[in-house]
Amino acid sequence: TPNGKLDRRALPAPAFESAQTFVAPEGEVETALAGIWAEVLGLPRVGRSDNFFELGGDSILSLQIVARARAAGWLLTPRQLFERQTLAELAAMAAPVAHDADAGNAVPTGIVPLLPIQADFFAMPMARRHHWNQSVLLDCRDGFDTGALAAALGDLVVHHDALRLRFVEASGVWQQTYADEETCADLLWVRETATETERLAHCEAAQRSLDLARGPLLRAVALRTGDRWQLLLAIHHLVVDGVSWRVLIEDLHAAYRARLNGEAAALPARTASYQRWAEALRDSAARRGEEIPHWQALAQFDASLPADEAAGSLTIANRASVTLTLPADLTQSLLQRAPAAYRTRVNDLLLTALARALFAWTGREDVLVDLESHGRVAGVDDSLDLSRTVGWFTTMFPVALDGSGEIGTAIRTVKEQLRAVPGEGIGFGLLRRWGTPAQQSALAAVPKPEVVFNYLGQFNASFAEGAAWRPAAEGAQAAGGTQDPAAPLSHPLSVSGQVLGGELQLTLAFSQNRHRTATIERLAGALRAELEAVVRHCTSGAVGLTPSDFPLAGLTQARLDALCLDAARVQDLYPLSPMQSGMLFHSVFAPEGSAYTNQLRVDIDGLDPARFVAAWQAVLARHDSLRCGFLHRGDQPLQWVAKDVALPVIEADFTGRAAEDVDRLAAEQL
CATH class of the missing domain: 1.10.1200.10 (ACP-like)
Structure with missing residues (x-):
């Protein structure tokens, strides 16, 4: 001010930087x-x-x-x-990582409890259970040393215990156990082909060659057609899933390179065994009784889909599919820009689009969908590291999704419906398999959805640019039939998504005896339109918060909206501690008081102001409490944390001024 006093009202407000500002790692x-x-x-x-x-x-x-x-x-x-x-x-x-971090992960032996997803497989009527695989077909740029490849496959079976699992039925009960570690002969077939028909015939034979009781459950085929080499890997689904493939291909390639150089394979340390996870799941079922009301509430919903032929059979032989592809630019926006708008994950946005398309088709606001997850969830036994454990971990559980209303509302609603699922859904299968009779009866009343959704993530992220092994361009159909034609489909409609080559592919699989192709093509078109609309909405400046963003605050959507928070600025929101509440009470009713203000005055010789400010800015960035603001209107006071804040600094030259002037400035800051 003209009289030399600091006008605190004229100070600039703290400046909040965009969350997209690049700050180098430290x-x-x-x-x-x-x-x-x-x-x-x-x-x-x-x-x-x-x-x-x-x-x-x-x-x-x-x-x-x-x-x-x-x-x-x-x-x-x-x-x-x-x-x-x-x-x-x-x-x-x-x-x-401790040097002995893998000491507890010895080679397992003996019986392994069937996971719920495995038990569901054996509950399906199926004549040829040995033919129900997952497979990958790779183009291999440099050909093969078949001796090194065979040795590497043996290394893979020794390292990953799930590949040694065997399945035997006795008196109508299926049991899985580990075979001897040495049982890994004849894993590799080497075949030369002159025509595509010959090549495909070898793939089909490999897909049918697995044996649940005697093994192997892995078959590899090195295929040479002219100058082109391919590697088919077929593994029974009972011992592998989508996450496992990323680990297996990485380890097989590493073992092959080592064997090619005349060295023993040195694979990453073992993580927890499939057996230990199965036992942990079985033990955790007894702790999940409080989840029953959530699952029981789903019994009220209609799980059916419209059908062109309501009694049409559901078998692999009648399976057809429609695939829609999102171009690379839209895929990139979906993956890297759209999630920030409502603090969602990619899965939330995909399911919002699916819910809206199903709402338009069925006319029902709440649609029941079976959701597949990779199953390696926290909260079962967090001492188990499953990051490189191979096996069939998949969980499947029903969710009711409401895609009605405008897009922003639908995104927030679906997000909250997904966050409300207890324990990431794993308890549904555990309680059905290992719950008490009363719990199993309660869950039996939940209708089975007729549509299942599974997002497999970014498979291209598993292959470096220019890698010697890459997925074959022809796709899955070139690997032969992975499942017996007479086997049943699990659902009338299956929607699976995967990012390949930077493009999202959504495949809608169905039975031609139940739905006409034109019907599913219309649904696929609606799904594509809804997905594009979701991406456009989320990348056009829309922002929004939901209660699950701030679980400690315990707010409803209406209460959260009433706070009128700037979604782009808020990092977190939670209640005050009792001591903070007392301080806030006194500060609100005595705003001029300074009892809770601490001030430190220091004389520093040779101060570099720019570096001094930068150091304090780093402290602000590190400690959430220094970026807090307080909200005291409403039933409960809350504190919010800003994502970024610029330090307000006053730089003044007091050269030649009296010490009292400095004292006066300090007093004015209280």
């Missing part, structure tokens, strides 16, 4: 994790304030992050990545 851990994130997500760089899920990360990729961090010497868990989603927050949780 320190060894952040630098290492930034490199891992960039590699897995296919990005040129990652900053310390970047959010994993807003960059296109998903629960499947989180397992790759954990596995690669472990290989780099840092121990993390998927739960930590979900709870600490920025690079800096996650790095603060990382601990060095």
